[in-house]
Amino acid sequence: MTTGSYPEPGPAAALDGNAVGGLLIELFGTEMTAALGTCATCGARRPLAETAVYLRAPGAVMRCRSCQSLLIVVARVRALNCVDLTGLAALDAPAGRAVPA
Amino acid sequence: MAGTALRGRLTWLTGTVRDVTQETPTVRTIVLDLTGWPGHEAGQHLDVRLTAEDGYTAERSYSIASAPGEPVAITVQRLDDGEVSPYLTDELRPGDELEVRGPIGGYFVWTGAGAEVGGRPLMLVAGGSGIVPLRAMLRHRERIGSKVPTRLLYSARSLPEVIYRAELDSYGRDGVQVIYTLTRSQPPGWAGYSGRIDARLLAEVSWPAGDDPATFVCGPTPFVEAAANGLVAIGYPATQVKTERFGATGR
Numbered sequence: 001m002t003t004g005s006y007p008e009p010g011p012a013a014a015l016d017g018n019a020v021g022g023l024l025i026e027l028f029g030t031e032m033t034a035a036l037g038t039c040a041t042c043g044a045r046r047p048l049a050e051t052a053v054y055l056r057a058p059g060a061v062m063r064c065r066s067c068q069s070l071l072i073v074v075a076r077v078r079a080l081n082c083v084d085l086t087g088l089a090a091l092d093a094p095a096g097r098a099v100p101a
Numbered sequence: 102m103a104g105t106a107l108r109g110r111l112t113w114l115t116g117t118v119r120d121v122t123q124e125t126p127t128v129r130t131i132v133l134d135l136t137g138w139p140g141h142e143a144g145q146h147l148d149v150r151l152t153a154e155d156g157y158t159a160e161r162s163y164s165i166a167s168a169p170g171e172p173v174a175i176t177v178q179r180l181d182d183g184e185v186s187p188y189l190t191d192e193l194r195p196g197d198e199l200e201v202r203g204p205i206g207g208y209f210v211w212t213g214a215g216a217e218v219g220g221r222p223l224m225l226v227a228g229g230s231g232i233v234p235l236r237a238m239l240r241h242r243e244r245i246g247s248k249v250p251t252r253l254l255y256s257a258r259s260l261p262e263v264i265y266r267a268e269l270d271s272y273g274r275d276g277v278q279v280i281y282t283l284t285r286s287q288p289p290g291w292a293g294y295s296g297r298i299d300a301r302l303l304a305e306v307s308w309p310a311g312d313d314p315a316t317f318v319c320g321p322t323p324f325v326e327a328a329a330n331g332l333v334a335i336g337y338p339a340t341q342v343k344t345e346r347f348g349a350t351g352r
Contacts, residue, residue: 014322016346019162021205022148025111031207049208050344094207 014052020060023074024048027083038090041069047094048072111202113150114138118197119172124264127179128230129190132172133199141165143241144210144234144317144345147175147203151185161185164233164319164345165204168240173201176264178230209345211238211315213245221315222308223251226298226328228320232264234345235319239272251277254306256298256324258285280306298324300331310336322346 017024017033024032033049044066051062051071059075064087071087085091116133123129141147146164167174179190193199215221223242225235232255242251251272257263260283269279282294282302296302308314316337318328325346333339 013348014346015348016325016344018146018206018209018345019347021146021207022111022162022202025205029110031205033206034208046340047208049206055348 013056014054014063016053017047017049017051017062019053019055020062020074021049023060023081027074027081034094036090036092036094037071037088038092039064039067039069039071040087040089042067043089045090111148111205112137113200113202116173116199116201118193118195118199120195121193124176125262127190128176128264129179130166130174130176131189131193131199132167132174133201135173135201138173139204140169141173141204142169142210142212143237145204145206146234147173147201147205149175149185149189150200150202151188152200159184162205162347165237166233168237168244170244171240176230176233176236209234209317209319209343211241211317213241213247220247220249222312223249224308224314224316225251225253226303226316226318226320226332227253227255228298228324228328229257229262230264231318231320231324231345231347232269233319235317236265236268238317239269239277242277243272243275248276250308252306252308253277253279254282254298254303255279256282256284256320259283260288260291298328298331300334303328303331304335307332307335307337310338313341316342317345318342319345320347322348 021033034047036045037048038045042064044064050065052065054061062072064071069087073084075082114135114137116135118131119134120132121129146162148160148162150158150160152158163175163177165173166176177186177189180186227235282296284297287295294302318325325344329342329344332342
């Protein structure tokens with residue numbers, strides 16, 4: 001995977017997953033900021049709200065706050081959202097909430 | 102499929118500005134009449150969409166400033182080079198229309214569940230306009246009659262830049278302690294704090310970690326990093342500190 005074109009991770013520039021709550025609802029059809037994402041690189045399992053989010057990219061880049069690996073990349077191509085979830089080992093509904101259908 | 106509202110989807114709604122309040126010289130609260138709003142929780146945000154005559158659109162997220170059950174309100178800080186905020190703070194008038202969608206977010210939310218007597222205390226840490234979603238939580242706490250011990254640590258550059266100051270000071274009678282730190286300039290005789298938020302200040306004013314406080318930190322990214330790291334340094338479990346960051350282009 002080529003990562004050179006993505007903004008370099010830097011805490012000062014990053015927002016967090018709350019900032020893409022609306023985009024995530026567009027993609028998944030439900031609230032996802034409290035969903036738990038497991039990083040495929042380091043195994044950290046945290047709410048998507050806590051990811052480091054970069055919106056200056058052409059699209060949205062969500063990185064693991066523990067190891068800075070890419071978790072989710074969303075690129076909007078014309079009217080289509082292209083979503084890369086390969087950085088996630090798992091994506092789970094928060095405790096006490098059913099997994100969205 | 103026109104007019105078909107899909108369950109679970111965000112739908113753009115056209116609201117009407119009911120009222121505007123100037124909070125500080127650069128910050129304004131906008132109250133909306135919104136038909137079809139599904140209701141919200143304290144801490145959630147919404148998206149605003151502006152459309153120019155040529156069809157160009159710009160979207161921004163703003164924290165909801167009002168409590169659940171109150172009319173939807175947002176509080177907007179004017180960014181001089183902003184594409185959206187100067188319109189909202191300078192141009193928008195009562196009666197004007199505004200497109201919004203929401204509510205958004207399920208993580209940075211205080212529902213008030215467990216906020217009865219003996220419930221977890223509330224620890225709120227705000228930087229600048231990061232006060233907005235925390236103010237919704239304070240109003241919600243009051244509306245549901247919760248007495249959970251609550252502390253708000255609010256970092257602002259100066260006293261005139263404190264948003265909702267009169268309202269925040271009025272909470273003192275009700276088990277809410279509001280602690281200001283003014284980082285750039287202080288009025289003569291200021292007896293409050295004047296330093297940036299760090300572990301030392303947090304250790305002085307926060308609930309002990311052992312009280313298991315529900316903790317919310319909101320502000321610009323560098324502020325949130327400093328405050329969250331400080332709370333972890335004084336023993337707060339990282340998983341218990343809920344954070345929301347905004348940047349110059351966001352809330």
